[in-house]
Amino acid sequence: MRVATLILLRRECIVCMANIDDVAKLANVSTATVSRVFNNSPYVSEKARESVLKAAKELGYEPSILARSLAMKKTNTIGLIVPDISNPYYSEVVRGIEDVCNIYKYNIILCNADNSRDKEIQYIDMLKSRWVDGIIFHSDYFSDEIYHIFKDRKIPLVLAGRATSYDIPYVVIDNRKAAYDATKYLISQGHKKIGVIHGDLNGMKETVDSVDRLYGFLDAMKEAGLKVYDELIKESNFKAKGGYMAAKEMLMGNVKPDAIFAFSDIMAMGAINAIFDAGLKCPEDVSVIGFDNLDLAEVTRPALATVAQPMYDIGAVAARMLIKIIDNKKISEKKVILKHRLIIRQSCIKRDAQKI
């Protein structure tokens, strides 16, 4: 009888759910006891526990995380801001973060900033007002402006994929060294006129991935005493079409590249197609190397040589760090630099000296 009444009562409510009072009443205990049962407190008699569980089941009760968060001032939620989830690189990072968060019972609010700084800031505000316990921020730049916004917000923060000189933990690869390695490899294969397809350089003012990588490229070229052709350094947008256009321009220019280094696999794939469309062959006429080592790199033809980033790990490590910080645990290292790897595949070929 009582149960029926309770259920009927609840029916009128929009969010049609039993709450802790209902359970307490039905189980003939106090709300405190119900709370204890659902928080696995040891100080509950077996008898009380059972009747609470029974009542909860009967009413279809589940604790409201909302109310709990408010009471505990802890949401068990982290915010994640990425520039563009439709980029497979980020999907993979997200997977790493997700897996770790699942282990530690954290939820994620994923924010797709759409490569817009305004949106990033908007999302930071939103996450703050939702009391997320911390934020993982993945962007290819980290400006003073963003730094100050975060500083004002006072939320635990970990940077993924981007280093900074500010005192903020991050997990990255050594982009400069990675680009250096890739370029050096191309040079070792006899390539001399090497083109680059990079992303936004942000006027070289702030540190962005593409700037690091471009420096790495220049390091290697300089070391080898090779000429760097301005016409072979093209800006693009990390998309396949962008890579295609950039490569096309190069191939139609005065200085023909014998190799192209694209700062993402997707752009590299575009470049390979531009080479085909120009009536040339990859790698016979132009070698191509990418960056990221997406799954796709392995199955394209020619298979794409590339610099492998540990995308999943970047996410996973960032998440581990953030959760430790939230829990006020010591983190052994605030600046984590993960290893990159050069992956050689068919899109690069050794160039004979005489052919040049």
Next chain:
Amino acid sequence: MRVATLILLRRECIVCMANIDDVAKLANVSTATVSRVFNNSPYVSEKARESVLKAAKELGYEPSILARSLAMKKTNTIGLIVPDISNPYYSEVVRGIEDVCNIYKYNIILCNADNSRDKEIQYIDMLKSRWVDGIIFHSDYFSDEIYHIFKDRKIPLVLAGRATSYDIPYVVIDNRKAAYDATKYLISQGHKKIGVIHGDLNGMKETVDSVDRLYGFLDAMKEAGLKVYDELIKESNFKAKGGYMAAKEMLMGNVKPDAIFAFSDIMAMGAINAIFDAGLKCPEDVSVIGFDNLDLAEVTRPALATVAQPMYDIGAVAARMLIKIIDNKKISEKKVILKHRLIIRQSCIKRDAQKI
């Protein structure tokens, strides 16, 4: 003086934020007035509004969405469950949802079910306990089990990418017709031994995309009086490597296909590479058609013919429907079927009759 005290007080608090009381005190008004200001109530004097805003700014106050949600029993958040964000198809759907949600000031909790039904159910529970206002569920199947779970949970729900006979709104394309169209096109080009690479068929028991599409394929084959070879119907996993393996098996078998219809562009790309690796040419020896029309389809070589799905719109329409349902507005149509489009590109060629 007063301000300083307040701020100091707050410092001790873990979530170091000013709350509505602080603002009310500093502005010399009641909390109700502060609340009114932040909810744009017209019944506030200009004077009060100003001093509230000033105080809020001084204290860096932002309303807690958490507390607001609890008080209003509305979170302005929707849950989104997808099988695998690393699949570009889903990224694009997510973008559509996001854009609409941004307009209507909804937030999204994105759940990546990792193609696991257990995880899906887990996420449904989580979303429920977070009081999301509604859920968009994108999966390639919708089983009785899942239906009943949702029914018990009583949360507004919209299905994306999957039709159902249950009384649940959905937005989809006509998968059967789409596959029929693609197959018919291949047949019209003179192909006879057509292979198929599909996804999980779930024992043909529940309706999943691949089953619909397979039926569409069979419809067209039957209509044309063509023989369907079991050896040319291969199951795969919607990934490039899977498509590669499936195509390889076909090409090494007794019955050589003259065309392959892959149920996703990614698998189609894998198939094209398998064709190359078998020493054959696409489209000269084997034509390939995909499904989805990802950005990538346009930039691969040969460019990939495919069945275009309006991915972004599937997301956007689903989000619009859900928000209307949440707001108790009439929705004109509960079952939305969006248009697919056949996109012809170089990976399909006309086969001469004599060559077969």
Next chain:
DNA sequence: ATGAAAGCGCTAACAG
């Protein structure tokens, strides 16, 4: 081991 009660930050009658 258990209950009463205060409080988390906000909204929404209600009364003025």
Next chain:
DNA sequence: CTGTTAGCGCTTTCAT
């Protein structure tokens, strides 16, 4: 137009 007050559902002392 504004303030008072009673919740929203949960956790957490503090008694018992």
